Structures are given as C-alpha cells and as structure tokens.
Amino acid sequence: MEYHIVTGASRGVGAALVEQLIGPEATVFAVSRTVSDELVELAADRGGSLRWFPMDLSDPEVVDVLMARIARMVTEEPASRITLIANAAQIEPIGLAGTLSTADIALAARLNLVTPIALTQQFVRLFGDTPVPKRVILISSGAARRVMPGLSVYSATKAGINAFVASAQAEVERPGGPEDLRIYAASPGLVDTGMQETLRETDETALPERENYRAWQEEGTLSTPAEAAGKIRTLFDRDDIQPGSFVHYRDL
Numbered sequence: 243m244e245y246h247i248v249t250g251a252s253r254g255v256g257a258a259l260v261e262q263l264i265g266p267e268a269t270v271f272a273v274s275r276t277v278s279d280e281l282v283e284l285a286a287d288r289g290g291s292l293r294w295f296p297m298d299l300s301d302p303e304v305v306d307v308l309m310a311r312i313a314r315m316v317t318e319e320p321a322s323r324i325t326l327i328a329n330a331a332q333i334e335p336i337g338l339a340g341t342l343s344t345a346d347i348a349l350a351a352r353l354n355l356v357t358p359i360a361l362t363q364q365f366v367r368l369f370g371d372t373p374v375p376k377r378v379i380l381i382s383s384g385a386a387r388r389v390m391p392g393l394s395v396y397s398a399t400k401a402g403i404n405a406f407v408a409s410a411q412a413e414v415e416r417p418g419g420p421e422d423l424r425i426y427a428a429s430p431g432l433v434d435t436g437m438q439e440t441l442r443e444t445d446e447t448a449l450p451e452r453e454n455y456r457a458w459q460e461e462g463t464l465s466t467p468a469e470a471a472g473k474i475r476t477l478f479d480r481d482d483i484q485p486g487s488f489v490h491y492r493d494l
C-alpha cells in the first residue's frame with residue numbers, strides 16, 4: 243500500500259494531487275480546513291482510501307497529534323512507499339513595508355513555514371526507519387528567489403522552505419540516518435488557482451505589479467492544477483534530481 247499525506251487538499255494544486263493519487267493501491271491522508279465532497283466521492287468510485295483531517299494548519303501545534311494519528315493508520319497494511327506533500331499555504335498578507343500587521347505576518351509564517359517544517363520533523367521521526375522509499379516535497383515558489391513588492395512575507399516563507407529543505411536533507415544523509423528518504427522544495431510554477439485569483443483582484447497600492455498577474459492569465463501563461471500536480475508527482479521517482487534542492491516546475 244502506498245501512503246500519501248497531502249496538505250492543502252481541498253482546492254487548487256493540492257486537490258489535483260489528491261485526485262491523481264487516489265486509487266485502490268493507495269491510502270491518501272488529506273489535510274485542509276474544508277473537505278472536498280467531490281474528492282470523497284471520487285475515492286469511493288475508485289475504491290481508494292481517502293482519510294480527511296479537517297484542520298487549521300496555521301496552528302503548528304496540531305501537527306504532532308495529526309502525524310501520530312496518521313502513523314497509526316500507516317501500520318494497517320504493509321507500506322510500499324510513504325510520501326508527504328506539504329502544499330497548504332496562503333499568499334496573504336499582501337502589502338508594502340509598513341502596512342502589514344504583526345498578527346497577519348505571524349499567521350502566514352506559521353502556515354507557510356513552521357507547519358511544513360514540523361510536518362517534516364514528524365515524518366522523519368515516525369517513518370525514518372520504515373524500509374520503503376520515502377519522499378517529502380515541500381511546495382515552494384519562484385517567489386522564494388524573486389523580488390516581488392507586496393509579497394515580502396510570502397517570499398520570505400518560501401525562501402525559508404528552500405533553506406530548511408537543504409539542511410534537512412543534509413541531516414538525513416548523515417551516517418546512521420534514514421535510508422531512501424529524499425526531501426525536496428518544489429515550485430509548481432504559475433497555476434490557475436484561487437491564489438492567482440487573489441493576486442489579480444488585489445489593489446495596486448498593495449501589489450504594484452498586479453497587472454502582471456492579470457496579463458499572465460489573459461496570455462494563457464498559467465498551467466492547470468492538474469498539469470502542476472502531474473509534474474510534482476514525478477518527483478517521487480526522479481532519483482536523478484538532487485535531493486535537498488529547489489526544483490522548478492519547468493525542470494520536471
């Protein structure tokens with residue numbers, strides 16, 4: 243049985259990942275605040291196991307209990323592969339220096355950065371010794387490397403993901419560390435989801451380059467969630483790509 247943990251599973255890239263992973267040989271653990279009834283129905287149709295954990299991941303304190311519950315379920319049938327895709331994130335707060343509230347900054351940092359780090363820690367702790375291929379993909383963004391006025395907090399959280407992944411991979415590679423565990427930061431590229439919609443609808447005083455987001459949609463630059471999910475999923479088997487690295491959609 244393949245076991246897959248996907249956060250941010252209700253919409254966008256995460257929902258597309260879950261849709262592609264559901265099947266009779268897979269158990270998918272989906273995490274988000276809301277449950278997608280369509281995905282639940284799809285799992286029933288395909289005879290796949292989909293376990294939903296409706297949780298607010300902006301509170302990293304939920305991670306230990308969540309992962310402990312998942313670990314108990316992973317023992318139900320022998321595992322052939324275990325993966326974590328930490329995909330849940332938010333683009334807000336959007337605004338220029340001096341306009342953002344500390345509470346909003348902290349919330350974004352918890353959801354986009356602290357929770358993915360905590361999920362990875364628990365994944366290594368709970369599954370590190372399980373002798374099957376293990377993959378951890380933390381969803382990053384080109385914003386980790388680009389200067390994007392109005393998105394400083396989002397960019398900083400994604401840059402943090404890249405930095406964490408590089409060190410975490412070096413740690414698991416040390417002698418005596420877990421076998422066959424690869425950790426990646428992956429950018430899905432520009433994807434037509436609610437996140438892009440939010441950017442297109444934001445006032446230019448908060449997001450001076452807003453017209454770029456509108457143009458990208460009009461020019462058809464955005465990929466679909468299904469296309470992005472399909473590329474990200476290939477990382478499960480791309481042993482030629484350096485673990486610990488930041489992988490861009492176009493390189494997959």
Ligand SMILES: NC(=O)c1ccc[n+]([C@@H]2O[C@H](COP(=O)([O-])OP(=O)(O)OC[C@H]3O[C@@H](n4cnc5c(N)ncnc54)[C@H](OP(=O)(O)O)[C@@H]3O)[C@@H](O)[C@H]2O)c1
Nearest residue numbers: 250252253254255274275276298299331383432433435437
């Ligand atoms: N779209 C793009 O162009 C783009 C580009 C680069 C990188 N990315 C990255 O790709 C990933 C997916 O983005 P997306 O565009 O698919 O986003 P999206 O459409 O906004 O979906 C976000 C997902 O995260 C979940 N989520 C948000 N806040 C949450 C919370 N507090 N607790 C639990 N779950 C929460 C949402 O579910 P609920 O609302 O049900 O909780 C939803 O399932 C993100 O990491 C994003 O940074 C996206």
